[in-house]
Amino acid sequence: MAHHRKKRHTRNLLLWAVTLAIGLLLWFVPPPEGLSLAAWRLFAIFFTTIFAIVTGLVPILTASVLALSVAVLSKVLTTEQAYSGFSQPFILLIVAAFLVSQAVVKSGLGKRIAMHIIARFGRSTLGLAYSLMATDLLIAPAFPSNTARSGVLFPIVNALAHDSGSKVADGTRKKLGAYLMTNMMVSLSISSALWFTAMAANPLGAQIAAKFGVQIGFGSWLLAAAPAALVAFLLAPWVLMKIYPPEVKRTPEAPQKAKEALEKMGPVHRNEWITGGVFIGMVLLWALSGVLDIDKTAVAFGGLGILMVAGIFTLSDMRLQGEALSTLIWFSVLYTLSAYLDAFGFMGYVGTHIAHAVEGLAWPAVYLSLVLTYVFIHYLFVSQTAQMLALYGIFLEVGVNAGVPPTLMALMLLFATNFNAIITPQGSSANVIFVASEYMTSKELYRNGLLMTLFNTLVFVGLGSIWILTIF
């Protein structure tokens, strides 16, 4: 035991040495021509931070807090820049939605919904996974914000895990909670790729594509995405089950037990009515937020306020929500680092270099290189929209100039903006609320994120490309 601990201690020291060496090396190497010193050093900080997280050296919160401190004290970022992430509405939306989800569990409403789902689809974990994914896929076109959609789905998945006896606190997270949470993240990446209106930046991308003569609307998007998205939808829970198996797979008695539990619960309780009313109100306003110009974050805070007034979410509950603060801190920091990496010109620099690298290749090779690069460069981005704004135009232009059919290039990069979102825990704000649940470790998130991104890429690029070339 002591020997084992010592070995781990030595490995840890070694990893610290390697991480610090990488960080210092990047820091002191002069920036490549065309990059400012600030951009280069910010990259050094960002890369070292992600490296420390991926290798499991420190948790994501610790890495972020240190990165923030280094970025400010070294004056790579001004204070105004460095703390700007904390006031991003979409980040605060995650925090508020996370707090509301606690009330959904606490009121008993979460359990009731969970029991209804189990009573119908609960014979197997796979059955639960599919029923949750189907819900996501069906409500997605009404949710232009996948962050808000994740805020709707999370409380249900969370309650389902909880009430199936899979919790974080007692070490049973891998029974089925971790699998269902990860599967839901994958689902969100697919549903966002299926519908024109399922992710905030999709219509924006279509606008950019129009400049290249490619017209994309709700219908043509759906037509182009449907085969790949549906295949991914059908296979994903099954693939994930192979690479990240839940400990419990078959629960033939669960539906009967759920029915009994529902009977025992009796009629809907006051707190459930209120929570249900607030939740449905929030969901409606979120769904309408695009049309009516309503701020989603304010809706979430308003819902939270009502639940507090009703005594359903109390100050004692609030005291235990350190995880929400943790999420706010690390996500704000990583988002800020990535946003300024872009603002300082680093992303454009990389994009231009990639463009030059593929010059002269045959168009299918150019196409594949660009799509794959676009998928994996998402390691650098902490937001889907940010990557689209930074790189979509450049990549599309390079592809079209190299002879790739414009429609194919435009659509596949748009799909990739969504299906690469799970490559890192911070890759999409839709992931973050699931990450905050702590059902998955950082290492698991990065591993499964990579593998399921490869899966998505295979399905979309393999099947989707042929389909798009056939029909357009």
Add this chain to the structure above:
Amino acid sequence: MAHHRKKRHTRNLLLWAVTLAIGLLLWFVPPPEGLSLAAWRLFAIFFTTIFAIVTGLVPILTASVLALSVAVLSKVLTTEQAYSGFSQPFILLIVAAFLVSQAVVKSGLGKRIAMHIIARFGRSTLGLAYSLMATDLLIAPAFPSNTARSGVLFPIVNALAHDSGSKVADGTRKKLGAYLMTNMMVSLSISSALWFTAMAANPLGAQIAAKFGVQIGFGSWLLAAAPAALVAFLLAPWVLMKIYPPEVKRTPEAPQKAKEALEKMGPVHRNEWITGGVFIGMVLLWALSGVLDIDKTAVAFGGLGILMVAGIFTLSDMRLQGEALSTLIWFSVLYTLSAYLDAFGFMGYVGTHIAHAVEGLAWPAVYLSLVLTYVFIHYLFVSQTAQMLALYGIFLEVGVNAGVPPTLMALMLLFATNFNAIITPQGSSANVIFVASEYMTSKELYRNGLLMTLFNTLVFVGLGSIWILTIF
């Protein structure tokens, strides 16, 4: 019991009706001439919020969350304006300092420092109060940020309360913790008034005063403030003991027990050395932050990061820090509301009207009216600096034009900027870390804040005015 509960329920409903009526009335009354609709409605929101908090209708967090939602959904504030408070460095400094303070307690260092203080001054609660105040007064000139100074003092007060058996969790908060915390807040308001360099905005105020021909430096400030500040310092713990008595006042055996506890603790433990090193490093950098242009918030986050790497502050500890999130939310919201009340011209409008109201009075009457108004208008401000920027110049000008001796007017308003800081829990960022401890209820904070502000005003205006007129 049921009768009692019903009575409380009725009173609560009545209070809701009154609060909503006030809010709606203010909302729909047309704004006074010279005020924009946005300024007026923001005032309606702010006033109703503070009313709901002061009357105990809802906790400060609930009120703030609802206020934020209403302000955004009614489009009185844009989203960018509404969430801007969350990225204010001085608010994030409070959050980070609060987390570090948890590590100081957990490492055992807090207990050790507390035991040393008790061993020396622990015969009575008053003795502890004076020893803490003396520390504050002595370190104050080296801390241009009273927020940072509160971050230094809080962990010590917190440990002292904890280790004297006065905790929030077990209902013993009023044994002596609540008293010591409140006393420390009062102390910060006095120490900030004593030294030119004990509050960030003091030198700024001196600069404004220079435009009116009043020269104020480190020495003249100290000379003018010393008698009143020292009298306030000597009397405050005693006055507070009368109006907010701790349950435990005399503890003659405490010093002996503390000495025994210190012996039992043995030599300083690894975690204490690290925490102590980090803490001293932070304190030094905070004290030097003005000279060396170091961001205080980044220092705090850096210290937190090191404590996390050392395993002293862990992710499990973090999970319980919901109170820090709660503080971040309510303080950000109230700060933002007040800041935009100023930006929208409300504060200037009020200031101008007060100026007109005192026209034609004899100068002592003008002087008293202006100082008292300046003290109590702090109910509207969520930051000392904000009030100084908004009103100091106007009030000073009106006073000087009405014949008040410029030096007297300039100095007393500067002192008031500090000694009125405890009038509300949000009145100074230096209060907030103590409020976050939850040792005091909202009602207690507002009540004692008002009473101790009256005490401060009496001492400073009564004694200070005569002294300033005598020596200058």
